[in-house]
Amino acid sequence: xxxxxxxxxLYVATRGKEEEEAERILQNFIRILEMHxxxxxxxxxxxxxxxxxxxYGCQGELHVRVANENDADVLxxxxxRDIQTLGADTLPRKxxxxxxxxxxxxxxxxxxxxxxxxxxxxxxxxxxxxxx
Amino acid sequence: MTTTIVEKLRKQIESFEVTTTPxxxxxxxxVGDGVAEIDxxxxxxxxxxxxxxxxxxxxxxxxxxxxxxxxxxxxxxxxHSVRAVILGDTRNVNE
Numbered sequence: 001x002x003x004x005x006x007x008x009x010l011y012v013a014t015r016g017k018e019e020e021e022a023e024r025i026l027q028n029f030i031r032i033l034e035m036h037x038x039x040x041x042x043x044x045x046x047x048x049x050x051x052x053x054x055x056y057g058c059q060g061e062l063h064v065r066v067a068n069e070n071d072a073d074v075l076x077x078x079x080x081r082d083i084q085t086l087g088a089d090t091l092p093r094k095x096x097x098x099x100x101x102x103x104x105x106x107x108x109x110x111x112x113x114x115x116x117x118x119x120x121x122x123x124x125x126x127x128x129x130x131x132x
Numbered sequence: 133m134t135t136t137i138v139e140k141l142r143k144q145i146e147s148f149e150v151t152t153t154p155x156x157x158x159x160x161x162x163v164g165d166g167v168a169e170i171d172x173x174x175x176x177x178x179x180x181x182x183x184x185x186x187x188x189x190x191x192x193x194x195x196x197x198x199x200x201x202x203x204x205x206x207x208x209x210x211x212h213s214v215r216a217v218i219l220g221d222t223r224n225v226n227e
Binding site: 047051054055085086098100102108111112113114115116119120121122123124125126127128129 | 141144145148152153154155156157158159162171173174187190191192195196201212
């Protein structure tokens with residue numbers, strides 16, 4: 001629990017700071033941990049800090065995953081329509097090419113996913129065939 | 133016999149329709165002792181069944197050959213995360 005609180009404090013203190021300033025804050029933070037006799041939880045604090053960065057760092061992004069770059073162009077009108085469904089049209093986009101998707105696209109934003117990949121369709125079909 | 137099976141499969145494939153709806157997703161941040169901590173899922177309900185997407189980043193053939201579907205049950209609902217008991221092979225659930 002303490003690790004979470006320390007990580008939260010460190011995250012807030014270093015957010016948006018220049019690298020040098022963040023480094024200075026980090027050194028002070030370690031000194032404070034030592035003063036309170038809590039240096040042994042430094043690893044836990046680091047783990048909690050990683051969670052916070054992951055949680056808040058990607059919160060305002062729209063992730064578009066496509067099987068190949070060509071799909072992003074060919075399916076652009078469908079992608080745009082789904083982005084509007086997600087209410088994520090104003091978010092900054094991050095396009096990732098993932099060949100394992102086979103085809104189609106996957107959108108992820110604001111804790112919601114729309115998966116229109118061929119891989120998902122084929123897996124659904126496969127599961128349907130083996131369970132019936 | 134084989135013809136009957138092939139015919140049955142053909143019919144199922146023909147009548148297969150893909151329906152895609154937006155679904156809530158989270159990110160597994162830690163796994164241990166059969167419990168997964170998942171960031172996100174603000175709309176998860178107590179004792180709700182969750183499915184872990186184990187097909188992420190692996191090919192379709194690998195997904196079909198090597199793994200089974202893995203489910204979990206949401207038991208701890210926290211402000212930013214959910215803890216779920218993994219009902220299946222925990223080795224397939226990764227951070």
